[in-house]
Amino acid sequence: MPEQILDDISHRRYNPLRGTWLLVSPHRTKRPWQGQQESASKITLPDYDPACYLCPGNKRAQGDTNPKYTNTFVFVNDYSAVKEDQAEYKPEENTKDLSSLLLRAESVTGKCYVLTFAPNHNLTLADLSPKEILPVVQAWTEIYKAHLSPDSPLAKVSLPTKLEPIGLSLAAPNAQYRWMQIFENKGAAMGCSNPHPHGQVWTSTGLPDEAAQELVQQKKYRHEHGGCSLLGDYAKLEMEKEERIVFQNATFLVVCPWWATWPFEVMIISKQHKRALVDFDDEEKQDFAEAIAEVTRRYDNLFETSFPYSSGIHQAPLEGTDEEIEASHFHMHFYPPLLRSATVRKFLVGYELMAEPQRDITPEQAAARLRDCGGTLYRKLLQ
Amino acid sequence: MPEQILDDISHRRYNPLRGTWLLVSPHRTKRPWQGQQESASKITLPDYDPACYLCPGNKRAQGDTNPKYTNTFVFVNDYSAVKEDQAEYKPEENTKDLSSLLLRAESVTGKCYVLTFAPNHNLTLADLSPKEILPVVQAWTEIYKAHLSPDSPLAKVSLPTKLEPIGLSLAAPNAQYRWMQIFENKGAAMGCSNPHPHGQVWTSTGLPDEAAQELVQQKKYRHEHGGCSLLGDYAKLEMEKEERIVFQNATFLVVCPWWATWPFEVMIISKQHKRALVDFDDEEKQDFAEAIAEVTRRYDNLFETSFPYSSGIHQAPLEGTDEEIEASHFHMHFYPPLLRSATVRKFLVGYELMAEPQRDITPEQAAARLRDCGGTLYRKLLQ
Ligand SMILES: [Zn+2]
Ligand SMILES: [Zn+2]
Numbered sequence: 195m196p197e198q199i200l201d202d203i204s205h206r207r208y209n210p211l212r213g214t215w216l217l218v219s220p221h222r223t224k225r226p227w228q229g230q231q232e233s234a235s236k237i238t239l240p241d242y243d244p245a246c247y248l249c250p251g252n253k254r255a256q257g258d259t260n261p262k263y264t265n266t267f268v269f270v271n272d273y274s275a276v277k278e279d280q281a282e283y284k285p286e287e288n289t290k291d292l293s294s295l296l297l298r299a300e301s302v303t304g305k306c307y308v309l310t311f312a313p314n315h316n317l318t319l320a321d322l323s324p325k326e327i328l329p330v331v332q333a334w335t336e337i338y339k340a341h342l343s344p345d346s347p348l349a350k351v352s353l354p355t356k357l358e359p360i361g362l363s364l365a366a367p368n369a370q371y372r373w374m375q376i377f378e379n380k381g382a383a384m385g386c387s388n389p390h391p392h393g394q395v396w397t398s399t400g401l402p403d404e405a406a407q408e409l410v411q412q413k414k415y416r417h418e419h420g421g422c423s424l425l426g427d428y429a430k431l432e433m434e435k436e437e438r439i440v441f442q443n444a445t446f447l448v449v450c451p452w453w454a455t456w457p458f459e460v461m462i463i464s465k466q467h468k469r470a471l472v473d474f475d476d477e478e479k480q481d482f483a484e485a486i487a488e489v490t491r492r493y494d495n496l497f498e499t500s501f502p503y504s505s506g507i508h509q510a511p512l513e514g515t516d517e518e519i520e521a522s523h524f525h526m527h528f529y530p531p532l533l534r535s536a537t538v539r540k541f542l543v544g545y546e547l548m549a550e551p552q553r554d555i556t557p558e559q560a561a562a563r564l565r566d567c568g569g570t571l572y573r574k575l576l577q
Numbered sequence: 578m579p580e581q582i583l584d585d586i587s588h589r590r591y592n593p594l595r596g597t598w599l600l601v602s603p604h605r606t607k608r609p610w611q612g613q614q615e616s617a618s619k620i621t622l623p624d625y626d627p628a629c630y631l632c633p634g635n636k637r638a639q640g641d642t643n644p645k646y647t648n649t650f651v652f653v654n655d656y657s658a659v660k661e662d663q664a665e666y667k668p669e670e671n672t673k674d675l676s677s678l679l680l681r682a683e684s685v686t687g688k689c690y691v692l693t694f695a696p697n698h699n700l701t702l703a704d705l706s707p708k709e710i711l712p713v714v715q716a717w718t719e720i721y722k723a724h725l726s727p728d729s730p731l732a733k734v735s736l737p738t739k740l741e742p743i744g745l746s747l748a749a750p751n752a753q754y755r756w757m758q759i760f761e762n763k764g765a766a767m768g769c770s771n772p773h774p775h776g777q778v779w780t781s782t783g784l785p786d787e788a789a790q791e792l793v794q795q796k797k798y799r800h801e802h803g804g805c806s807l808l809g810d811y812a813k814l815e816m817e818k819e820e821r822i823v824f825q826n827a828t829f830l831v832v833c834p835w836w837a838t839w840p841f842e843v844m845i846i847s848k849q850h851k852r853a854l855v856d857f858d859d860e861e862k863q864d865f866a867e868a869i870a871e872v873t874r875r876y877d878n879l880f881e882t883s884f885p886y887s888s889g890i891h892q893a894p895l896e897g898t899d900e901e902i903e904a905s906h907f908h909m910h911f912y913p914p915l916l917r918s919a920t921v922r923k924f925l926v927g928y929e930l931m932a933e934p935q936r937d938i939t940p941e942q943a944a945a946r947l948r949d950c951g952g953t954l955y956r957k958l959l960q
Contacts, residue, residue: 373932547912
């Protein structure tokens, strides 16, 4: 890369998507290697666990029984972080009062769903083929579509499809929500207690901070660059540079972003300007499923372990101004904590909490390692 | 509290110090208690460990030998995240070029120190009396003073003192740095591998993001409120409300802030407007040592365990505009991950990384529990 020197000196990199900085200390990777070397592990979980609240046909905490589903299945979280209905909170607004200035709160309602990725208790996205991930992408699309504001230009998008609909049985939400956060926590290192492959979908009346921050930056860029998309321009640049690419297909680019905080952080970016899941046709959805399969398999191959991460999709808000919707560029983040092996992880603590995020290996080094991790899932070779 | 209803409904709270929001879901604390109940543990570490690179008289990685220190001792980190000297990086500035816009980096130099809190391998701040913590506060003050820009109004502050100077042997830094981050990572849960009580001090040419964000908010508040301090006003308000106070003495207020992200997060705030450590006289330094002792002892008593946390001091930048220095209000953050017991922790993952931080128990509930945890350190009663 032209900035070869950045491989050796400590420097800060700018994240234009959040408008924040991070500290990179590549010279620290020359420290003596003290991390443990773990041996490859086989997954020994059963295909079906009678005690799992996500396996087909099982009973859940509140007494409901899961259907005998064959690919994916959605239900309202029994312990939702936000509820559809609750008592009202209307604080008196008095801008002269210190309380209204420094003790500000606003009520939030919303709905939280759980979405399984497969009926098998012992599989993960890394074990699934793109074809098997496609129904998950379809389910995400259906759930997003079902919550879109009728006033959004996205509500009118109707692409021809040959895919059989997933046909989620979703009760209509009680209110129009502003944001939908689709995400997955995978692995005990990410606080996930159930290995059954699943993700979550939280919708809420407020626009969460991270989404709001990215929207501000995307709107600003679009305004200052004649309507161009920040992430569209970024994807173009990365395809020219070829320094941080992990994988690509016709629709998606997978990169370790220039500003990655987590050691092996990646971002799946739509090459064209797509605002949300409903903007993708059948083939593009398949390409998205392939990109997810490529990321998760490479992660598992990297340290020959079931790689923990949090992932999430950022797209247009369910309800927003035309400007907000048009400035949104579809992408998916993967934030994995592992650093050197199945047991040596990065902690976001101390300096990162008090001052700013810090990393040792560069995103270029991380991308090179993930590029080399393609091929068969390591577990399949152990069998 | 007047906002009793916030005990039952999900809501967002605003953090005026960062200009960000967080999601509070107090109804989730009504979930069945599934956390483990741990029994009280005694610390069984030796007072001196011949293999510890922080114990008095021991050799460190790079061959230096620690002095036989009696309270605190400072040295330059053998694996610093930033270095004093490195090759130069001067990217060509070309604002029309996508690279200069989307692949931005800047060089950072600085110096990283390690500072021990006690010669004893098996003590923590929670075990120390305010009188024993005072030398740590003095050492922090000396190190801050030694790095201050000679142009800063803070460099001229010289309060009468009766305390014996710590007399750190610090080589003068090669450059004028902009920011000093004093912090501690305590416990394996925070990635800290050495139990010997110690903290770190990183100085750097850049103003880190978190510090920059708080400075922007403090300057804005000061400007909009006739020169008042955001945290000064906030401390006054909390003393009136008496809902989130954990402890106070003449100089400091300890609260679970209205906008706390971590379950038992606390902030030590100077009641008066103090800009930095050098603004405190002897008595105020003792009060600060007492506040630290009160926080850390209560933490350990809460779940009868050595409580992990990251803590850090935010004060005026080493070098800055008069406006930046005057807007800075001295405070210390404690971010502890434990939620329900010694082993049940909160993870900042998934929704918090993709959307916004979320908590279940309210800061008011957390403050009430910490208020009740005063008294003798639980370990001393086991002996
Ligand atoms: Zn994003
Ligand atoms: Zn602060």
